[in-house]
Amino acid sequence: MTRQTRRPHGNAKYHLEKCRCLACRKAVRDYENNRYRAMAYGRWQPFVDAEPVRSHVRALGEFGIGWMRVARLAGVSTGAVCKLLYGDRRRNLPPTRRVRPETARKILAVQPTLDNLSDRTPIDGTGTRRRLQALVAAGWTQAELSRRMGMNRANFSRIFVGNLIEVGTAKAVSALYDQLWHIDPVTAGVPEHRAAAARLIAVSNRWAPVGAWDDDQIDDPDAWPDWTGWCGTPRGRRAHYRTRTPVCPPCRQAATQQTAA
Structure with missing residues (x-):
């Protein structure tokens, strides 16, 4: 089942759930403009406006x-961060x-990367699914992958069908992918007939192999795998x-454009 969240449209939903609606795109633009303005304050100033820094902390939240x-x-x-958000309650003072x-520079430098996020935070699972699918296409069985991740098969299978996953799962799959993508599963102990069956499953589901993905595209929901080395060109x-x-x-679109020209 597809996991749903009630996260409102905005900067967080844009990055974590890959929502590309007008509201989310505008929130990202406003957020980045606000952040860059705050980071551009001259060093000569003893103090700078706290509001952009406060907004950044709330966005990270x-x-x-x-x-x-x-x-x-x-x-x-x-x-310092507590006073930035809530003020000094003992002295009945408002937020900074x-x-x-x-201080502003250090706080604004903190970004919502996987390493900084809580392991329970839900994010888009596109890249995680593609990594697992590529490993299956290489001959790694789902049983062996779930065993190496320390997950039962039922929970492991949900990764293949859900849109959202938890950060902890994404980290674990990324580490497993980095470990296994260049290793022959048969030499690592997977029976040859099971490796062949895994490859057939990948073919029947049209799961792209490891070589079809670039590192900078595998997490992009709008990216397509390069199956042939010429995908997206007239030769594809x-x-x-x-x-x-x-x-x-x-490739279909490239062929149509070539015919029309």
């Missing part, structure tokens, strides 16, 4: 990075209006025929 964790990652005191440029369609693989949409 939407990603699953709590303010105390932000303080640790930035190398600033938790008291200005902060030192160095013929390459599909030579390799006996179904013609992918980019």
Whole structure:
């Protein structure tokens, strides 16, 4: 079943769930513009406006990075971040209006990467599914992959069908992929007949192999695998025929554009 969240449309939903609606795209633009303006303050200024820094901490909170964790990652005191968000309640003071440029720079440098996110934060699972599918296409059985991840088969199988996964799962799959993508599963102990069966499953489901993905595209939901080395070019369609693989949409589109020209 597809996992749903009630996360509102905005910067976090854009990055974590890959939502590309107008509201999410605008939120990202506004957020980045605000962040860059804050980081561009001159060093001569003793203090800078705290609002962009406060907005950044709140945005990180939407990603699953709590303010105390932000303080640790930035190398600033938790008291400074607490006052930035809530003020000094003991003295009945409002949230900080200005902060030192160095404090602002350190906090604004904290980004919502996988390493900084909580393991329970839900994110888009596109890249994780593609990594597992590529390993199956190489001959790694799902049983062996789930065993190496320490997961039962039922929970492991859900990764292949859900749109959202937890950060901890994404980290574990990425580490497993980096470990296994260049290793022959048969030499690693997978029975040859089971490796062959895994490859047939990948072929029947049109799961792209490891070589079809670039590292900078495998996590992009809008990216297509390069099955032939010529995908998306006029030569791609013929390459599909030579390799006996179904013609992918980019090659189909390239062929149509060539015919129209």
